[in-house]
Amino acid sequence: MTFALGEVLPAELGAVLQNINLGVLLLDRDGRVVFWNDFMAIHSGRDSAAVRGRLLFEIFPELPQRWIQKKIDGVFALQNLAFTSWQQRPHLFSFSGSRPVTGQTERMYQNCTFSPVLDAAGGVKYVCLTVADTSEVAVQQLEMERLNRLLLAEKSEQARLIRKLEDAQAQLLQSEKMAAIGQLAAGVAHEINNPVGYVYSNFSSLEGYVGDLFKLIETYRTVAAEHRDAALRAQLEQASQALDYDFLREDMAALVRESRQGLERVKQIVQDLRDFSHIDSGDWQLVDLHKGLDSTLNVIWNEIKFKAEVVKDYGELQLVQCLGSQLNQVFMNLIINAAHAIDKQGTIWLETGMQDDWVFVRVRDSGAGIAPEHLTRLFEPFFTTKPVGQGTGLGLSVSYSIVAKHHGRLEVESEPGKGAAFTVWLPPRQPSQGDAEAG
Ligand SMILES: Nc1ncnc2c1ncn2[C@@H]1O[C@H](COP(=O)(O)OP(=O)(O)OP(=O)(O)O)[C@@H](O)[C@H]1O
Ligand SMILES: [Mg+2]
Numbered sequence: 504m505t506f507a508l509g510e511v512l513p514a515e516l517g518a519v520l521q522n523i524n525l526g527v528l529l530l531d532r533d534g535r536v537v538f539w540n541d542f543m544a545i546h547s548g549r550d551s552a553a554v555r556g557r558l559l560f561e562i563f564p565e566l567p568q569r570w571i572q573k574k575i576d577g578v579f580a581l582q583n584l585a586f587t588s589w590q591q592r593p594h595l596f597s598f599s600g601s602r603p604v605t606g607q608t609e610r611m612y613q614n615c616t617f618s619p620v621l622d623a624a625g626g627v628k629y630v631c632l633t634v635a636d637t638s639e640v641a642v643q644q645l646e647m648e649r650l651n652r653l654l655l656a657e658k659s660e661q662a663r664l665i666r667k668l669e670d671a672q673a674q675l676l677q678s679e680k681m682a683a684i685g686q687l688a689a690g691v692a693h694e695i696n697n698p699v700g701y702v703y704s705n706f707s708s709l710e711g712y713v714g715d716l717f718k719l720i721e722t723y724r725t726v727a728a729e730h731r732d733a734a735l736r737a738q739l740e741q742a743s744q745a746l747d748y749d750f751l752r753e754d755m756a757a758l759v760r761e762s763r764q765g766l767e768r769v770k771q772i773v774q775d776l777r778d779f780s781h782i783d784s785g786d787w788q789l790v791d792l793h794k795g796l797d798s799t800l801n802v803i804w805n806e807i808k809f810k811a812e813v814v815k816d817y818g819e820l821q822l823v824q825c826l827g828s829q830l831n832q833v834f835m836n837l838i839i840n841a842a843h844a845i846d847k848q849g850t851i852w853l854e855t856g857m858q859d860d861w862v863f864v865r866v867r868d869s870g871a872g873i874a875p876e877h878l879t880r881l882f883e884p885f886f887t888t889k890p891v892g893q894g895t896g897l898g899l900s901v902s903y904s905i906v907a908k909h910h911g912r913l914e915v916e917s918e919p920g921k922g923a924a925f926t927v928w929l930p931p932r933q934p935s936q937g938d939a940e941a942g
Pocket of ligand 2: 836840894897
């Protein structure tokens with residue numbers, strides 16, 4: 504069944520519809536084309552005589568048939584108005600559109616509506632499909648979105664660069680700080696070393712002299728005890744009681760013993776400070792890591808002695824080519840972190856050994872452990888869970904980069920409540936350095 508335009512619409516209205524810059528097409532219940540305006544004719548390349556009475560899907564086999572059929576059925580059954588925008592279905596009809604401003608030709612973007620055309624009895628007689636060309640708007644908007652995406656990408660790239668810069672600056676700061684501390688420690692150690700040296704050697708002489716003096720006094724006392732002048736004996740006895748000579752003799756020995764121990768400790772601390780800062784050796788050297796661990800432990804002993812028992816489980820290690828003072832910083836950071844993780848009383852294990860030609864140093868603790876979501880962030884500069892003012896969050900990030908500089912790895916294993924283990928893996932020799940002399 505076909506219709507002439509005049510049968511469907513009043514002539515004037517028909518003429519408007521015929522020429523309007525909008526695709527207009529009427530479909531009957533069977534999906535056959537009843538009306539088709541010039542817009543449709545121009546863009547499809549088929550005039551209305553050629554399509555009238557033909558099925559829509561026959562004319563445009565590329566249309567999404569099931570989807571459109573549902574829309575059409577909806578209009579007939581429910582008198583629904585349906586709409587599709589170019590964002591959802593950019594090119595429902597594959598027409599080409601030209602943009603008025605640039606004259607550029609490309610696929611036409613479309614907004615389409617499906618609306619009911621009612622008959623006199625109020626039933627749906629046709630479905631009116633309109634196709635609006637939105638290419639101009641669409642192209643502009645898409646271009647804007649593209650530019651926006653570019654801008655966003657550039658912005659996040661800039662943010663990334665800024666972060667990188669901050670990281671680099673933070674690490675520089677921290678390593679400068681550590682270098683300064685190292686230098687200070689070495690300077691102090693050097694200054695103390697001289698006086699301690701002569702005090703220590705004088706002390707040995709002094710100890711000898713004191714012994715000799717007591718011997719002399721004893722001799723006098725023995726001789727005096729046998730003297731026949733009773734008054735002289737009483738005078739000597741009174742003097743020795745007034746000075747509490749017996750106590751003095753005993754206590755003198757104890758004082759000398761304790762002072763010698765104290766001096767030995769001072770000497771050890773000075774040596775530890777020197778080892779720790781390794782100021783005498785700023786370059787790559789073959790180092791006994793156990794020595795480094797021990798001197799580091801001595802330097803920070805005050806921070807940990809009340810909280811943790813330190814258990815050493817040292818294996819066989821070959822000398823490691825490294826920057827000794829920097830590795831000591833790593834051990835210091837790990838051991839202090841371990842102590843901080845222990846709430847009241849716990850244990851820190853220092854384990855070393857070799858595995859597959861790698862040297863490892865592990866600092867394990869019985870502390871609070873680390874939440875899984877923190878594990879991946881530990882090595883970020885400024886990541887800290889400590890209160891403001893207590894942790895800068897740089898210890899691990901600096902340690903990480905020092906270990907990386909040694910072509911090694913820093914690994915962590917932990918579960919909340921089950922303590923944590925940080926393992927430094929190092930190659931005994933550096934790839935580019937060749938063999939250095941033991942220092
Ligand atoms: N042994 C450990 N047990 C539990 N948590 C740890 C341990 N070591 C590190 N952490 C966690 O990792 C975080 C980062 O450690 P990092 O040493 O980098 O910084 P910090 O100790 O907080 O501050 P600082 O710069 O003073 O070292 C800590 O705040 C802590 O939450
Ligand atoms: Mg720390």
